[in-house]
Amino acid sequence: MRARLDCVECIVRQARRTAELCTPDPALRLAIVKETMRRLCADPFDRSPAEHSLAAYAAAAELSGVSDPFRESKAEQNATALAMYPRLRARAAGSPDPLRTAAKLAIAGNVVDLGVGLAFDLNEEIAKVLDGVLAVDHFARFEEELAAARTLLFLCDNCGEIVFDRIFIEAMRARFPELRVFAAVKGAPIINDATLEDAAAVGLAEAAEVVSTGCACIGAPRGAIAPRLAELLDSCDLVIAKGQGNFETAGDPPRPMYFLLKAKCPCVAEELGVRFGDVVFMRRPAPEA
């Protein structure tokens, strides 16, 4: 999706919040916000929100020298989710429809904020997603396509969330043992997105062949990703994309893609045709009725 005019103010806010994480110095914080605005001014602003918002994170890293301000919070997110892994995995496996439950868990992983939650609240939030309605629910079609697929590319999103993704991938492979799954994580730290290091920390390689996007981008924009990931995007029978960043940068993919996410911003919600805050399991292109 293409960035909208509203995205500018949102990116400036992201710059401010990242600056606040990177430094206590008010002058440096202001300099980071200004540098972000300078970069936005110099840009035709015709790409996805995810791509344009990199201006904020790059400005913060370059001016403050802090290249990974979310490092501690990411480690916490992974640890919190890992602690829940055995119980959640058993819950999916023991449910009447293990694949669907695992799919909804993967969506729950995108919904909950593992950086701030108490265990009690997290469980409640996860239960809400499991018991709740998907605003768009193309799972039945997914199940059919998965049965026919030999290869699947899974575009991961955040730390912590990748533990939930692992459970979903394991459920797919339990059902279809011949399925080959590639799980893509970021090539270098960006916000709280999962990297190879995080994939290793949560044992993602036990469920899938882990690959890197080859860049520190949000999502997987065609112009920036490594050739290997582009190949997988072109050749895998199915692609699952988690979170807003992967949706924003998907473009017009040659293969059917399934987007699993919570619409955390009004612009993405509008683009998806759902309400702000809705959760979806959405196929693009939409399945024929």
Added chain:
Amino acid sequence: MRARLDCVECIVRQARRTAELCTPDPALRLAIVKETMRRLCADPFDRSPAEHSLAAYAAAAELSGVSDPFRESKAEQNATALAMYPRLRARAAGSPDPLRTAAKLAIAGNVVDLGVGLAFDLNEEIAKVLDGVLAVDHFARFEEELAAARTLLFLCDNCGEIVFDRIFIEAMRARFPELRVFAAVKGAPIINDATLEDAAAVGLAEAAEVVSTGCACIGAPRGAIAPRLAELLDSCDLVIAKGQGNFETAGDPPRPMYFLLKAKCPCVAEELGVRFGDVVFMRRPAPEA
């Protein structure tokens, strides 16, 4: 008050919203937002939010050629409020404490959005302010000081709201017929602030001596206002300032000032020491206990 880092993203949002009012052309809207950011980048950003936000309105006016995008909505606000004038004035005059009721009406004028309300909702909103609690209530001290005052400067805020201000000024002069009241409106159109034209449209001159700030600023910043207004600020026994803009630009006045407003932004609320959305009748400096 000095602008905070959060104000930057808010000013960018104001630029976007004003651009949307000024032109349907997406490229021109983007140009307005970018020009606003360029001006913010070139500024030390050490003045009040009200002063910095002028960048957005100036960029929109200069690039689009639309110097008064709120013209129609202002006329509507004045007309809506004028239609309520006889009834509201009678309500204040007939209440057990006409001066206090009129003061709360003046605050209600800052709370309600006269550009969008239906008569029914407006009456309900006004009733809510009249029956509601002031988060800071220095009215008793105001009444004492007013009894001793010979001159009062009233810094007006928005169109429509000035009708409510007129009722308050009339109530003060009904109680203290010797009181000389000056009512300041903007020297040229800025957002939906009242100008000399609006003062004339609502008959403000029947209640007070109308003066101009001499500039198209938000609030009344010392560095920008006409010498005549600066003189009044220095010489009047009391000053009443309506709305956030007048609060933000007040600086450290030599005379006691009373701020009548709703805290419509979290930064102003924090500066006032109240919660977002609270309404206040606040003396600065605070009265001795």
